[in-house]
Amino acid sequence: MTARKVMGNNTEYLNSYKSKSIGFVGAGISNMPILRLFLEEGITVTLRDKKSIDSIKNYEELLEKGVTFRTGEDYLSDIYEDIIFLSPALRPDFPEFLSAKERGTLITTELEEFLKHCPCTTIGITGSDGKTTTSTLCAKLLEASGKKVYLGGNIGENLFVKLSEISKSDFAVIEISSFQLMKMSRQPTISIITNVSPNHLDWHTGMDEYVFAKKRILSPSQTRNVLNGDDETTLSFKGENSVLFGKSEKNDFRFDDEGIRFGGELLLKDEDILLPGIHNRANYSAAIAAVYPFITKEAIHSVAKSFGGVEHRIELVREKDGVTYYNSSIDSSPTRTAAALNSFKEKLIVxxxxxxxxxxxxxxxELFERKAKAVILMGNTGPKIEKILCDVKYSGTVIKATDMADAVKKASSLASEGDKVILSPAAASFDLYPNFMCRGKDFKEKVNEL
Known part of the structure; x- marks a missing residue:
């Protein structure tokens, strides 16, 4: 692992960029706060984006401030900058990036540069499922123990622009996707891999590359890495500095019907955990394992009793006419959907x-046969799921919907008093929405309009 420079509360880290020409590829939330910071510091900036210039927010203001634009189909041509910041969604092996790298351009990202300069303990969380909840729990446990915490990466704030505020005694909790890991050569002080199951195979070349990306979060020099001991893939990553969590007896931090244990000690009673679902017991175990040296037992109990979950994850929307509606738009894979549905005792309308x-x-x-009394299908994967249900001779009701409004209307018509309706797509959102948050928001709006 590359040694980090201890800086304290100043902007010294920006000096290494002031003599360079900087390019940003992608006008998204990862790049734009850094671009604006660099403009304030008088740093030469180019913004490259496949979209047309007039579709970029506040482009006229950026032009006035001296930003050079390269947009449209040729946005990656003639990369001349000293440093290029890539957005998370871009693969690092585009021919244009490889050629630029050969010419001496540094190809980097927000998180790579943050880890290069960050003076404090960093905790990185990745995995196929449970990243956001586990990241949030890490942050809340530390905060409840009196620590100053910065939460970022896939969630929270842009951490690079916060570097001037961060001191050595603080903590940075970072949710990291496989996309981001493919472009990172530095690792956090502490890492968590919640689990590994097939995901994002439309972006990765295959499962082998996806697993390789997840493993990149690990380093032999880390203080500790926290691994799911019940997951064959993550267990295969075990090293001398590994701490295991899970349900089986072999794990250091484990959960059972009574609660969460460390060794023989019951740290947290199950009845004291507000957040529902066995998958959230795993998330708690992972988070506690990562931050255990820095937190108090009082913090563990206070967080467990007060934390009801994060938005779009089995989120209670409302109850109307005896029917309860839940938003779990984050469920972008079958394993996430399984975790959500298994959190309920009864069958749901999905x-x-x-x-x-x-x-x-x-x-x-098998999951829908066991846990769904009805399934309402929409989006690109709707026909695929319909065929799967036909093949297993699914005994419930299957209904097709054209969009979210239609799906919510049909779910409401189908539901009786006492039923539960859940949005749990088992797929990403990009066929109809920019991201899962927009999808979840649309679902909540349609439910509240009933």
Whole structure:
């Protein structure tokens, strides 16, 4: 692992960029705060984006401030900058990036540069499922123990622009996707891999590359890395500095019907955990394992009793006419949907379907037979799921919907008093929405309009 420079509360880290020409590829939330910071510091900036210039927010203001634009189909031509910041969604092996790298351009990202300069303990969380909840729990446990915490990466704030505020005694909690890991050569002080199952195979070249990306979060020099001991893939990553969590007896931090244990000690009673679902017991175990040296037992109990979850994850929307509606738009894979549905004792009315990530959907057949009294299908994967349900002779009701408004209307018409309706797509959102947050927001709006 590359040694980090201890800086304190100043902007010294910006000096290494002031003599360079900087390019940003992608006008998204990862790049734009840094671009604006660099403009304030008088740094030469180019913004490259495949979209047309007039579709970029506040482009006229940026032009006035001296930003050079390269947009449209040729946005990657003639890369001349000293440093290029890539947005998370871009693969690092585009021919244009490889050629620029050969010419001496540094190809980097927000998180790579943050880890290069960050003076404090960093905790990185990745995995196929549970990243956001586990990241949030890490942050809340530390905060409840009196620590100053910065939460970023896939969630929270842009961490690079916060570097001037961060001191050595603080903590940075970072949710990291496989996309981001493919472009990172530095690792956090502490890492967590929640689990590994097929995901994002539309972006990765295959499962081998996806697993390789997840493993990149690990380093032999880390203080500790926290691994799911019940997951064969993550268990295969085990090293001398590994700490295991899970349900089986072999794990250092484990959960059972009574609660969460460390060794023989019951740290947290199950009845004291507000957040529902066995998958959230795993998330708690992972988070506690990562931050255990820095937190108090009082913090563990206070967070467990007060934290009800994060938005779009089995989020209670409302109850109307005796029917309860839940938003779990984050469920972008069959494993996430399984975790959500298994959190309930009864069968649910499930709204599913979305963007096709080329991951296996067959497990949904058995799952929906067991946990869904009806399935309302929409999006690109709707027909695939319908065929799977037909193949397993699904005994419930299957209904097709054209969009979210139609799906919510049909779910409401189908539901009786006491029923529960959940949006749990088992797919990404990109066929109809920019991201899962927009999808979840649309679902909540349609439910509240009933």
């Amino acid at each position: 709204i599913a379907g979305g963007y096709d990530k080329n991951i296996p959907l067959e497990p949904l057949g």
